[in-house]
Every structure is written in structure tokens, then in C-alpha cells.
Amino acid sequence: MTLNCAAIPSALFESELFGHERGAFTGAHMQKVGRLELANRGTMFLDEVGDLPLELQPKLLRAIQERAYERVGSARTRNVDVRLVRATNRDLEEMMAERQFRCDLYYRLNVFPIRIPPLRERREDIPLLVRYFAQKHAHRMRKHIETVSAVTMQKLMCWHWQETCANWRT
Numbered sequence: 775m776t777l778n779c780a781a782i783p784s785a786l787f788e789s790e791l792f793g794h795e796r797g798a799f800t801g802a803h804m805q806k807v808g809r810l811e812l813a814n815r816g817t818m819f820l821d822e823v824g825d826l827p828l829e830l831q832p833k834l835l836r837a838i839q840e841r842a843y844e845r846v847g848s849a850r851t852r853n854v855d856v857r858l859v860r861a862t863n864r865d866l867e868e869m870m871a872e873r874q875f876r877c878d879l880y881y882r883l884n885v886f887p888i889r890i891p892p893l894r895e896r897r898e899d900i901p902l903l904v905r906y907f908a909q910k911h912a913h914r915m916r917k918h919i920e921t922v923s924a925v926t927m928q929k930l931m932c933w934h935w936q937e938t939c940a941n942w943r944t
Contacts, residue, residue, distance in 0.1 A: 775813035780822035787830055789846050792837075798847020810843060810854055817857045823883065824864030824875065831876045838882050858883060894935035901927060 782790050789798075793808030809818065820826070826834065837843040838858065842851050860883050869875035893899065904922050912919040 775809055775816065776819045776821060777809050778821045780825040784827040784830070787827055788833065791830070791834070792843050792845050794846035795848045798845075802847065805845075808843075808845065810837060810856060811852065813856045814854050815856070817859060820858060820860040820883075822862055822864075823860040824862035824866055824869060826875075828874065828876075831879050835876065835879045835882060838879075892935065897931055900930050904930060 777791065779787075789802075789806065789808070791808050791810055793806050793811055794802050796802060796805045833843070837854060841855060842853050844851055866875050866880050866884075870877050870880055893903075904927060908919050908922055
């Protein structure tokens with residue numbers, strides 16, 4: 775189960791994660807099972823966890839610690855057994871220092887950290903990635919791509935792979 779924390783408006787986040795009961799709020803015409811419940815006895819991937827709204831962090835922390843939660847609009851506690859995997863492009867330690875991310879939640883989510891260096895720190899992977907994506911998209915478009923020109927590959931190898939998407943235009 776995947777949950778992209780950056781793609782869900784904060785007003786809907788709690789309902790998306792924990793689910794809600796019918797009539798819990800305006801527009802809740804039916805009961806909804808949350809992603810946490812759907813991932814029960816499995817793995818849930820929290821993508822862009824650095825964008826998790828601060829007001830929801832204690833509720834997620836409780837669900838992790840107690841293995842229990844309540845749907846929005848319900849007093850019934852539900853048990854959950856889920857393994858969480860998280861990813862982010864943000865510096866969570868810096869966010870903790872700025873009180874934008876809870877320390878206790880960070881330590882609960884950071885049990886087995888795996889750091890993947892950004893592409894600018896592993897340029898030797900660029901030719902492999904170019905070949906992989908060229909072949910993948912060629913197959914999808916029913917085209918045949920023998921090779922990527924040396925000039926194009928050199929431009930990609932020399933590109934300043936920036937931290938933010940806004941730099942793609944430069």
C-alpha cells in the first residue's frame with residue numbers, strides 16, 4: 775500500500791490514512807476504510823513523509839506505538855499490524871530542529887535507515903539509468919533504440935543534477 779503524503783490535502787489526510795465513518799463530516803455519505811487498515815498485515819510505503827501535516831503526526835505516532843487507531847467519527851479502536859517504509863527528499867533532522875517534524879515520530883520511522891545518494895553524487899549510474907529508461911519507453915512506444923549518442927550521454931553526465939525540480943528549467 776502506498777500513501778503519497780505530498781499529494782493529499784491536509785484536510786483529507788486523516789480520513790485517507792485512518793478512514794472515516796458515514797456522517798463523520800459533510801460529504802461523508804458512506805463509510806471509508808483507510809489506507810492503514812488496507813495495509814494491515816502488510817507493508818505501507820509513506821512517500822514524501824516530510825510533507826505529513828504536523829497536526830497528524832501525533833496520530834500516526836500513536837498508531838505506530840500502540841498498533842491502534844480510530845477512524846474519523848468513530849470511538850471504536852481498531853488494531854493494526856503494519857510495517858512502515860518511508861521516503862522523503864527533505865532533511866527531517868533539519869525539520870525537527872525547526873519544529874516542523876516530531877522527534878519521536880522521526881525515531882519511530884528511522885529504525886533502519888537506508889540513504890540513497892542523489893544522482894549528482896553517483897554519476898556512474900547515469901548511463902545505466904539512461905539505457906534502462908530508453909529501453910522501457912522504447913518498448914512501450916513500440917520503437918527500437920539501439921543506443922543513445924555519446925554527445926547526449928556526455929551532456930547528461932555533465933548536467934548539474936539540482937536538488938529541486940524548479941532547477942530543471944535552468
